[in-house]
Amino acid sequence: MVSLTFFGGVNEIGGNKILLKDRKTKIWLDFGMSFSTSAEFYSDFLGPKKCNGIGDYIELGLVPDIRGLYREDYLKKMGRGKEEREFDGILLSHAHLDHNGHLDLVRPDIPLYCSQGSKCIMEMVDATSGGEFLREKVSFCFVPKKRGEGLKRLDSREPEGIVERVVKVVEKPFKVGDLEVTPMPVDHSLPGAMAFAIETSEGTVVYSGDFRFHGLNEKKTREFVEKSAEFEPAAFICEGTRIDSNKTETERDVYNTVTKFCKDCEALIIANYPLRDTDRMTTFLNAAKDHDRRLVVNLKQAFLLDAFEKAGQEAPKLEDVSVYIPRKSWGLVTEDVHPDLVHGDYETWECGFIDSDNSITCEELRKNQSEYLWHCDFFELKELIDVKPMKASKYVWSVTEPFDVVMELDEQIVMNWLAHFNITEITRSHVSGHANGQDLKETIDAIRPKKLFAVHTEHPEMFENVEVVEKGKECEVG
Ligand SMILES: [Zn+2]
Ligand SMILES: [Zn+2]
Known part of the structure; x- marks a missing residue:
């Protein structure tokens, strides 16, 4: 069975964390931060306690409690034993926080597939704001002092204190486990945004990421729609931020x-x-x-x-x-x-x-x-x-x-x-990074998926013939 499980982006704008399973292959489509759930519990100066590893995030439902996904230093700190890597990759649509915001919790040996543009943005955030998108700073680890007796904290300025994430910049079709994946650039309010077509054993799953037609790169989105239609997809996971809007400014x-x-x-x-x-x-x-x-x-x-x-x-x-x-x-x-x-x-x-x-x-x-x-x-x-x-x-x-x-x-x-x-x-003067209701409808009509999943929207009910999605519940693709 090929399945999709939505751990975020359900009845909310952003926070996409979608698990796709096909035979032995398990991949994630984005691993973003849910702004709405986060804002329920946290504000500017109130956030998760680092010393609880991923514990606070799990407690409040900000990330799912799943084995083989999270970084070892955090799990160890929480008293969880060693876990084997369970996932083959993460396909990142783009580097907005609602799509990549919790990557810093994910073990760095799960390969991250992204565009060069997304990689540049994450490098920028790591270098200028202390992010850990591409380089994990190992925490809670003691090492022998270089001089004298005793232990000291491992410092991220030392080579052993950093673990580089496995990052694969993708432009052409590539393989993850049993799956052939085609990246398709789209127009969005952030450079490097991509959609993906994932060829599974029960048909192709297209994931839109965030997209629009009214930016400077409309052509990219048109090509994405055309190409997606050629796959005659079994399922289309479509963003719907502005399903309720018909503003047409560009x-x-x-x-x-x-x-x-x-x-x-x-x-x-x-x-x-x-x-x-x-x-x-x-x-x-x-x-x-x-x-x-x-x-x-x-x-x-x-x-x-x-x-x-x-x-x-x-x-x-x-x-x-x-x-x-x-x-x-x-x-x-x-x-x-x-x-x-x-x-x-x-x-x-x-x-x-x-x-x-x-x-x-x-x-x-x-x-x-x-x-x-x-x-x-x-x-x-x-x-x-x-x-x-x-x-x-x-x-x-x-x-x-x-x-x-x-x-x-x-x-x-x-x-x-x-x-x-x-x-x-x-x-x-501002325009959104997201397609309006009419554009979304035309996109779906052109792609003609057998099943439609609406994510990244507060109004999934406004889509026609859409699957009902529950957070954390496995859905069949075929
Ligand atoms: Zn988004
Ligand atoms: Zn976005």
Whole structure:
């Protein structure tokens, strides 16, 4: 029997964790974090206790209690004995947290199949935010001291303290156990998004990941639909985030709004758009160029662009943007001191960008406001004090509208900052990363699966002829 078990993404947006079993082969489709379940128990400063390994996650139903899946150091800490690896691979659709957020709990010897774009993004998060997507930092392990008697904690700066995840970048069809898998790139609000066609013993299972048609890469999604239909799939696991929406704005509309808004501005243009959405960055880069402005990105974005360039991925070129270097710690970057002293204020990964020709500080931005379009997200609002935007400055809101109380409070904080600097010209322009109801319907009609499973949606009932899915309950494919 070929089966699918949905451990996340059921009646919720994201948190996809789908187990596919065929004969001896067992694979996961994504291993994401459920934002809704997580928000029931946790908030910014309230999270799982690391010393409980995966215990807290299991207790609260954030991840399933399954043998042979989780990392050894965490299991050992919980008093669970050694477990054999039970799974052949994880197919990662893309590197949004609701799809990869719990990978750091998974044993690193289960191969992760993903796109080059997803790999670059995870490298960025690991390097810049202490993530463990691709490199597990071994915990709870003591080793003999190098000098003297006794033990010390194993440190992730030592080679034995790191276990590299087995990562396979896939572009062409590949095999996992008994299964032939075809990766199919799709358009989404994150570079490197893919769908998969998995040829099982009872027909092909197509998994959409997250997709849309209204971004800069519509063609990719069209090709995915065409190719999926050729498989005459037994099952289609389709995302349905916006099944209840028929909004039709496109990324092109965002560009039109932004470039119009930037016209005749004598001061700074400030924009908040998703950090890793390089298509949105392209939109802002083009709008900036239209008005002879330089797009200014932050250090994490610079890291990502650099990684993309080195990996030959499509994205704005680092040389085409300026990189904003915030004053950190002692604030030496704007003082006349030796570069080595300046580096002391920054993480190692940041230092390379500080000395590059296209780096700028608050002083340059403050002096020549009409020459720049500056990315400033929620956490960068504090930079406004150093940058001192003039009254005639404008602000573009290019992120999703608030949909919960926390986001509403954050939005008020942004408004307070803008009001403090007398910035009154504000516009909103954003499009979602997900196909609307009509597009979803047309996609399903074109693919014509024998069985349809709706995930990543709060409204599975709005799909026609859809299988009823229960979290954790095995469903037959054939
Ligand atoms: Zn998602
Ligand atoms: Zn996504």
